[in-house]
Amino acid sequence: MAALDPVSYLRATPPFHALPQPLFDAAAASLEVGYYPAGSRLARVGGEPLAYLYVIRKGAVRLERDGQLLQVLEEGETFGYTSLITRKATIDVVVEDDLLAYRLPDAEFQRLLGDAQFASHFAVGLAERLKSSLEHSAITTFQADLSRQVGDLVRRAPVWIAADATVGDAARLMRAEGVSSVLLRADPPAIATDHDFRNRVLAEGLGPDTPLARIATSPLRTTPATAPIHEAWGLALDARVHHLPVTRGGDIVGVLTSGELLRASAQGPMAVLRGVERVSTRESLAGYGRRVAEMAGALLAGGLDAAAIAGFVARLNDALVHRILRFAEADLGEPPAPYAWLALGSEGRREQTLLTDQDNALVYADEGEARRAWYEVLAERVNADLELAGFPACPGGYMARRWVGPVAEWRGRFEAWLDAPGPQALLEAAIFFDYRRVAGRLDLAPLDAVLATAVDRPVFLRFLARAALGFRPPASLLLRLRGGSTTVDLKLQGIAAVVAVARCYGLELRTEARGTLERLEAARDAGILDGDAVAAAAEGFRFLNGLRLRLQLRAVAEGRPPSNEAALAALSAMERSRLKDALRAVKTLQDRAAFHFKTDF
């Protein structure tokens, strides 16, 4: 008689595949099957250790410690051995997706450990898992393979339905196929998802006879199969979609769900986005800051550079602000006139990696002035909610609760800074001129127009450039490593200098780009800054940001407040050498700017 299905599955699963037959047969005789619904907690740190070795047949489990996700395990993977070997529960084990698991009792597992090959499989896994659970914090050791291609994640061909299908046809097909989306064979093709059935069918009072084409979405947002996973995250976040068709050679080879993208890295942006979308009360905002720090750590460990990470952080923060604004509007009612929520400073440039102080402002159409109080309450609410989410209040007070006003007021303020560039005006211009609209429908063209006149005020630009040169790289470090100083302020002595110089060039060129690297590239393309200086400064900027992020994550993981200080003694020889190169590049950039903006005249 043929082997039972669970037994042959176990036999095909490493390390059971390599066991001698008699040993395997004896173990298989003790095999059990269990079913654990999503949300079940199988083990808790400090509680009872697991008494079985589990092999996942269907579903997924999360391994967590201190609420931080270490790993998501799926079909064919085993868990429980850390408990069985150490006799302690060192990790929380929580069922992520309904779990069908095969399990072997402790005694059987111990017997199998007598087989050297079998034991070595778990020795490696245990070392890795202990390392990430005990010795270090999850933040610094989590490894995600972000270079994988999205094509590798596709598990099945897409499910298509005829162009004239009804919603009912689609629902039946999706149920039969066990999928959460269906592609409509129309020209151009369209997609319908579970969400659409809820939001565009049921909630609209439509029936099953509704043509699917009426509620489906087209054109499709697709990703090529060769794109790296992190690019697919970006696409999904930007388009706010949960289903991403994957193309190869013009054909759609599958549809990736946000869940699948999530599992590719349990701490990636999809996980945080999911968290944001589940924020249903103000109380649940509290965990946001920690999750962003975890994500940044995971992405950094996965080899993504700080600029790309900052891009994800900005998108997620934007999604959070949208959510918060929606709550606020639900309570306060429709806005009297359109408004725009502005992110300022590093958040405006999309260069924020960890949650730093809030820098934001609120601007509304002049017609709204009669109901100024409505906007003041909105600003107060959003500022307070962002604080709950982990963005500390800005010590300088650049927050919407103070900086709220109609367009006319803002225009006047901007013009005053341009006309009279005193020290305080320059400081504020530097923060506010990096504004970016995060939410709201107000057209910002009147403010953009004021910004475009900066180039007509050479005095303003010269003063702004002079202020940019005030961020000085440490002189001793430019020549020798370990000169007089023992610490470097990565922000004030490096990053801020590049940001400030790039802003001057950006204003001169009237570029809409806010990002530091984009501004430098625009200056290079316009021929007012040489390519070598830009390349070196960009490389240095990336290095300084990456180093700062790494040090800040380490601080967070060790329970210290993140700072901008880098102790030279804590850096490797290679890092010190690169730091020197980076600071030199910053100095070169400043020299070019001093000449270009005639700061000495």
Add this chain to the structure above:
Amino acid sequence: MLFSSPPWESAVYWSLDLETGGLDARRDAILAVGMLPVRDGHLRLGEAYRTLVRPEQGKAVSPRSVQAHQLVAGDTRGAPALGEVLPELERRLRGAVLLVHHAPIELGFLKRAFRAAGLRWPGPPVVDTVKLLLRLDQRERRRFPELPADPPVLNLSAARRRLGLPDYQAHDALTDAVATAELFLVLREALGARRLRELT
């Protein structure tokens, strides 16, 4: 009376499947039995019992059934007779719950066989996964009256697939018993049943 029914996981369930020569208990032969227990909410594969059964004189094996179970006369010729197999069933079912997929057929065969062998049918409480599937289907219809109504999926393999369970090789008595027991665990959870009484 409310608390007299035991918590569901305190009962022992014997999941049982028969391969038969057809669907008519009066006419067709029992060819194979597979059964395994669910204890503390877990299937115990090591306690599984499976045997082929030598068909009794005069009982039929329809060609269609052979296509399904793939058992031919040569396979069952040397197998134990039903009279030897039934005491094994009786011993296991005593004090336990019988778990089957579509009870009327299996029960028809079992009761008739026990009677013919002069044995008393132990009369265990019966949990039928088909009944549980119907109950789940009704509940879904009440919750989503807007969605188009299909006939409920009752076939063992199809129902498992719908509820996210892996595909198993169908029509081996023990594999079907395992498949039924897993389906039972999923249905029990989906229905939120806490006591045996809510399942029988």
